[in-house]
Amino acid sequence: EQILTFPVTIDKELTTFQDIINIQAELSGLGIDNTSYILKGFYNGGLSASYPSKIKWQSVLGGKKGLNSLLDDAEKNGYDVAIDVDFTYAYATKSFSGFKTKRDAVKTLDNRYTTKRVYYAATQTFERTSGVAVSSASFIDLFDSFIKSVEKYDLTILATRTLGSDLNSDFDKKNYYTREDSKDNVVNLLKYMTRNENGDSFKLITDVGNSYAIPYSSGVLSAPLDSSRYVTSSETIPFYGMVYHGSIEFAGTALNMEGDEDFMFLRALENGATLYYTLAKENVEALKFDKEYSKYYSVSYDFLKDSIVSTYKEYNDLMKDKQDKYIVDHRFLNDEDDGISLTYKNGTKINNSLVVLVIYEGGDGFILNYNSEDVVLTITDENGAETEYVIGAINYLEYSEKEGA
16 A cells, blocks of 8 residues: 555455454354354464464554454364464475574475465466475474464364375485375374373364374365366265264365355265354455465455354254264166156256265265255156156255165
């Protein structure tokens, strides 16, 4: 902005600590209490934060007092607050921060520092980001530095997301680490975070949920709920949900960042995944002017509130008694199954794999229609009596083995 004709960089709040208190109070009044908040960009410069070896809370968001007020309110009203910290990559470096590129950054075979690569469909290549990869050998020392800067706050949950998804080798000439070595270092860090003998133990939320991270995670985000859906793939099987549902809470990508929310709602039912959203409360319009963050074009809490409440209530009514139940059966329904006839409303037979039956422990489940048209399901019993059901396009029917329907 210009102040007295001089260009000045101004910090803009997207969501303050007080905003979260207000949001939770509003949602609680609408019947939503079982909530968890993951705070991204609340320290060390905001969304483009420096490495979290030392933490300084953003004053424009409320600073230390704002954080303490939020943590007190969370304890009083029974919701969770987690801080998003990335120990795997350093997106900005700062003098005297505890992180030293020469000592802590990953090196390649030709002795260069390396950054995180992200695949871009437009160029069909992996392109560099600003995130310098951090050597796994430095993780515990850097985490100890982090602990010293936050020990005065009552933080109990960390979203250490890339620790569950990314492994980087380090070919430093003095000390090199293969990806297998890095896996061992990451596991040691996760153990240290969750079972610290000094009492600084945390619950952890990770991304993707690679198997080595699951035993130390209390929740997983960005879990794979869908296949690539490439032309060469035939059927999508909810393997992740079959393995983990009933044992650990997990979610896919943020529902409001999906191209088709109804489709991913069905995938959540099929996998037993929880729902989550990426949200901001204020100054959302400022995001569109930033090259990196313009992708967050649908994150306004005020705009999405009604949709969030209605979606949550629908999902909660369907899944509240299934959250601790394992998936015991999963089938693709088609016209070749005994006693089943599947047609579109115009009478055309269906023989694709887009009508799915998933059953949880206890015999309850869902019939999911991923077709873009309504489907007529006709069931013929052993006496020849027919019962007809209509399943809407990208919609579901509740199923119960107890009732035989």
